[in-house]
Amino acid sequence: MFPLFGDERRRQINLGGASSAASYDSILREAKERRLEREDQRRRQDSAVRIQAWWRGMRESARVRQVMRQAFAEDVTGINGLRCLVLIGRDQDVLGTWSTTILLGGEDSLFRLATGPDHASWSVLIRQASFLLLHSISLAPQSQYATAHLQVLNALLSPSPRTKKLGPQGSDVTIDIMRYLLNRNLYSYLATAIARIDIEAKTSPSLPPLISLVTLPLISSNPSSDMYITSLEQIFIHILTIPLLPNRLPLTSLTTFSGRLPISAIHTLPSSLPATLVSCPIEAKVHLIANLLAFTPPRYPKLPAQPLAAYLQLLAELMNSLPINALDPPEPRSSSAQQSVAGPWIDDSDSDSDSESHPQVAVVTSFEPKPILPQLDKRTRHRLQSLPSPSHINSILTATHRYTTSQPALFAFLMALCTVWPSRKDRVLGAAVAYSSGGLVRELYRGYIRSSVLGRDDRPGAIMDPANASLWPPLLFLTDLYTQALLTMGDDEFFSSMNSAVAPSKTTSAARNPLSLDDLTTFSRKLLNIAFVLYWREDQAGVMEGGVPGLPNLKWEGVREKVTKCLQAIHARDSRKPFTPPDHWLITSQIDVSSFIEAAVLEEQRLAQPVGTRPLSKRQISYLSPRLGVLHNIPFSIPFEVRVSIFRHFVANDMMNQGYDRFSRMGRNRVSVRRGRIAEDGFDKLADADLKAPIEISFIDQFGAEEAGIDGGGVFKEFLTSLCKEVFDRDRGLWLANKKNELYPNPHSYAKEAHSLNWYRFIGRVLGKALYEGILVDVAFAGFFLAKWLGKQSFLDDLASLDPDLYNGLIFLKHYSGNPEDLSLTFTVDQEEFGVTKSTELIPNGSNIPVTKENRLQYITLVSHYRLSRQIKAQSEAFFEGLSQMIDSKWIRMFNQQELQILLGGVDNPIDLEDLRKHTNYGGLYDDEEETISAFWSVVNSFNHDQRRALLRFVTSCSRPPLLGFKELLPNFSIRDAGADENRLPTASTCVNLLKLPRYKSTRILREKLLQAIHSGAGFDLS
Structure with missing residues (x-):
């Protein structure tokens, strides 16, 4: 539309009132600014008034002060x-x-x-x-x-x-x-x-x-x-x-x-004092402990019961409130590799500790920030070193021995010291064990543990009850103390009765176990119940992080670790020479075995790891799987047959996961070996092979021709048993045997060379293959070496199986009633190679440190550790490296040494002929009712134990029956007709567990020919 009057603009009228609104806002803004200006002016005036008043006051104060100074001067x-x-x-x-x-x-x-x-x-x-x-x-x-x-x-x-x-x-x-x-x-x-x-x-x-x-x-x-x-x-x-x-x-x-x-008045102090001191900064508490150590020890002999108990209790509460290692924090930029005489008895490299973390498993282990440890002056460090010293511990033990009322405080003090200063734990416990020849252990058990509700069969929930807080320090201290005592206690001492009359010689004191076997039976059952509750709890995060009532510096996981360690040590003695009643160690009444097996297998599948990753620790397994936690830490609580069944399930699942089928001919590794060079050919051709895959063996005879037949598993078994016979031959220089013909790695320097270590790796893989396939091998290993398979440390009691003379010498030293320094021993060991004697120091500067009454237990432990572990460390590690490629270490930890030997070579029990006959197959003209077969079983029934073992070895290459009976022997024991020639001896094909028995018509002839064959070592028969 166009305007009517040209360019004329109309007046713009704002009907909404915008112009008045803008004017109103500006008025408000101006009013606000004026108000703020007035307030600022008022503040300035007030400030000026205050400053003036202050100045007048200061001036007047100065004047008054000056007046008062004049008055003061007058x-x-x-x-x-x-x-x-x-x-x-x-x-x-x-x-x-x-x-x-x-x-x-x-x-x-x-x-x-x-x-x-x-x-x-x-x-x-x-x-x-x-x-x-x-x-x-x-x-x-x-x-x-x-x-x-x-x-x-x-x-x-x-x-x-x-x-x-x-x-x-x-x-x-x-x-x-x-x-x-x-x-x-x-x-x-x-x-x-x-x-x-x-x-x-x-x-x-x-x-x-x-x-x-x-x-x-x-x-x-x-x-x-x-x-x-x-x-x-x-x-x-x-x-x-x-x-x-x-x-x-x-x-x-x-x-x-x-x-x-007045230390003698310490018991009169308010009960709130410990809480006040505990709330102090870490450094203040450390200095308080150090200063008390400067003034109090000389007064121990004269301190009455009450102040002595109050003093020890105060120290215990102070140490319990400190972070671990606060009394001995690592020095900045210092190396922890070297150890002094005051350091740990055994170097960490050979420790069986299982506390390391593994990055590939996301397990939350702590929700608290790591505390910052104080940096201590060297003089404070030096003073604190006296706290765990044997002389100081002995003086405290002597003082408290006068008063039974002081003993609870003593136990709390020693427990706290071992917890806050773990590197001195062995020293403290060693001094306590040596004091009064184990009397402290006996007093602890009979005075505080025997009647305790902790660990009773009828009170499983008592361990979590805060009302029982006062019962934990004596129980856990006894657990640590007795575990330490077992390190240097021989079996002869362990099985001695406190009531038996042991006549000491002129140079040694009587060696007795401070706890009777009846006491140990009750004590170990209490520990078993506590351990099982802690492993079986569904709330494993609570076990890892939950604090123990009365022991703020200790988690339930720490309790479980202490109890488990003592349990394993007691069970090891019971395994060698049983003293507990049947089913003492089992907790099957508290679980359903069949569902336990199924759940354990499922949990293991869930935790299966890729090949090459670092294995899970016991701690991580316990956190992720209660059942595997039980199997790997207190396996003896589950029947052996159940664990073997679980082991077989683990292997079967692993084989399935690898995609292998032992009965299929697909994917097999075909290997040819010469009859006379089985070990060398096996080493060369199987060194890089995947031994989990089925292996098909073909033998090359002495003429270079391949032997006829197809390996359906039996030929490989023959190869494996022959290979083991060769590689464990002591003439090869890799293995030595003790007096029981049990094998262990040769400690000679030759055995530590690269080529020898490769052989140890190969042998480990071979034995792993035997376990994987369930093939029994007739090889017996020394108990201390089998313990290493399980990640356990060996101690004095294991030394008897290796070097009885050295063992007896150390036992003599332990109980020597004279001055050990008269024996002129130092912290060194001598070993001879090629006619040259070489001296090795057990600790730095050991050649200049004499063995004394105070440190002889340390010396005994170090010598045992050197002979049982350090000398064969490289050989053992190479062997285990090969073994772990075949068998997951988690599976092996379900067994102890004796059970592991059974898993390898079968049960060393009398042969059950009824079971053998029930699972025997027949071929040719034979059946169970045939005349020769009836005569055979009649003859075998008349054999003694050695003759039956010889027969079993003759047919299967192993003299011991399978773990779970002859139904587990693969292939089954078989007897085949070998013709009517009665002049012919029976022969065997051990690869397929087959006895080839001629049709003897006379029972007498059958007996003579059979005995002649099994004792003459008749060779493998291919016919």
Whole structure:
């Protein structure tokens, strides 16, 4: 539309009122700005008024101070001067003038006003003046006036001057001043003053009067008074937590403080003191422990029962509140590889610890940040080293032995020490074991454990009850203590009865087990019940992180580890020589076996790892799988047959996961080996082969021709048994045998060469293949070497199977009643190779460290460890490397040494002929009713045990029956007709467990021919 009147614009009228709105906003904004401006001006005015008032006040205060200084100067020692002193306050010059003037006037000047008409005012003012002096000293303990201040305070609080000048009322005056200062943190100021004096400035004139002030409240008040107890409490909180307190003091002050420190009154302190000290910073608690170690040990012999128990309990609570290793934190940029005599007895490289983390498994093990350990002065470290020393432990044991009421505190102390200082645990426990020849173990069990509800069959829930907190320290300490005792206890000592009369020789003391076998039966059952509850709990996160009642520094996982270790050690003795009743170790009444097997197999499948990854630790397995946790830590609680069945399921599942079928001819590795060179050809051709795959063997005879036949599994079995016979031949130099013909790796340096280690790896793989296929091999290994298969450490009791002479020598040393230093032993071992004797140090500088009464248990442990572990470390590791390629270490950990030997070679039990006959197959003209077969079983039934074993070896190549009976023998035991020629001897094809038996018509001839064949070692028959 076009406009009617050209370009004429119409007036724009805003009907919405926008223009008025904009005007209204601007008015509001202006009003707000003016208001803020007025408020800012008012604040400025108020600030100016306050500044002016402050300035006027300061000017007036300065004027008044100046007036008071003049008044003070005119009457320094009078009541007005004292008033001015208090009003002026913290003026160092005024305080210094007053102290100096008072000292020049002597005691008369100090106490003159206390008996005059102004005595009431003086009593009030002198308290305030004393506090001003105390505050001044804390700020500048080495100032020009500090000594004068200290002397005045000492005169006011000392009994002698006050009594001399004031008579009987002087005590009230002093008590009044002392209470006033105590209420105003007397000891906090004194501690600050002492700490501000350089540690090397022992000649400082302030130190003697400072230390005198620390102890004056103790000698000026009644020991039963509140003031005395409060003063002693404050000394513990403030003075004894000063770093390196003994090193700061001159000898006279040190003697004064030590003599006046009433450790014998520690039991009178408030029950809240430990909680107060526990809440202190970590360093303060560490220094308190170090300082107590400087002043208290000389008093142990004379301490009564109550203060001794209170002292040990205090130390226990302090240590329980510290982070692990706080008493021995690692030094920055220091190497932990070297160990001293005070270090662990066994190096970590050979430890059976299972606490390492594995990155490929996401298992949460801790929700708390790692505490920062304090950096300690070397002098503090040195003082703390005495805490776990054998001499200190012995002195405590001797002191507490006088009082049965002190023993609970003793157990709590030792338990806390072992927990907070794990690297000294063996030393502490070793000293405790050696004390009174194991008497402490016996007292612990009979006094505290036997009647405890923890671990009882009818009270499984008692272990989690907070009401039983006091029962844990003695139980766990006994567990650690007895585990330590077993390290150096021979089987002869273990199975000795406490009631038996053991006549000691002139040079040795009687060797007895501190616990009877009946005690051990009850004790081990308690431990088993505790361990099972902790492994079986569904809430494994609670076990990992949950704290034990009464032991804040210990988690339930730590309890489980301690209990398990002791259980395994006791069970190992019972395995060698049973002393417990049947089914003692089983918990099958608490589980359903069939569902347990199914669940364990499913859990293992869930935890299956890719080849080449690092194996799961026991700790991780326990967290992820309760059933596998039981199988790998307390396997003896599940029947052996059940575990063998689970093992077979594990192998079958693994074979299926690998895609292999032992009965299929697809995917087989075909290998040819020469009859006379089985070991060498097997090593060359199978070194890189996947032994989990089925292997088809073809033998090459002496003429170079391949033997006829197809390997359906039997030929491989023949190859495997022949291979084992060759590689374990001791003439090859890789293996040695003990007196029982049990094998272990040769410790000779030749066996550590690269080529020999490759052979150990190969042998490990071969034995792993035998276990994988369920083929029994007639090889027996020494128990200590089998223990290494299970990741366990070997100790003194295992040494008897290796070197009986050395074992007897160490037992002699252990119980030698004379001075061991007379034997001229040092921490070294000698070994001879090629006619040259080489000496090896067991610890750094061991050749210069004599074996003494205190360290002989350490020496025994180190020698045993060297012979059983260190000498064959490389060989064993190579062997296990090969074994682990075939068998998961988790599977092996389900068995102990004896059971593992059975798994390898069968049951060393009498042969069950009924079971054998039931699972025998027949061929040719034979059946179970045939005349020759009936005669055969009649003859075999008349055989003795050795003859039956010889027959089984003749047919199957192994003299022991299968683990779960002859139904497990693959292929089954078989007898085939071998013709009617009665002059012919029976032969066998061990590869297929086949006996070829001619049709003998005479029972007598059958017996003669059969015995002749099985004892003549008739060879493998191909016909």
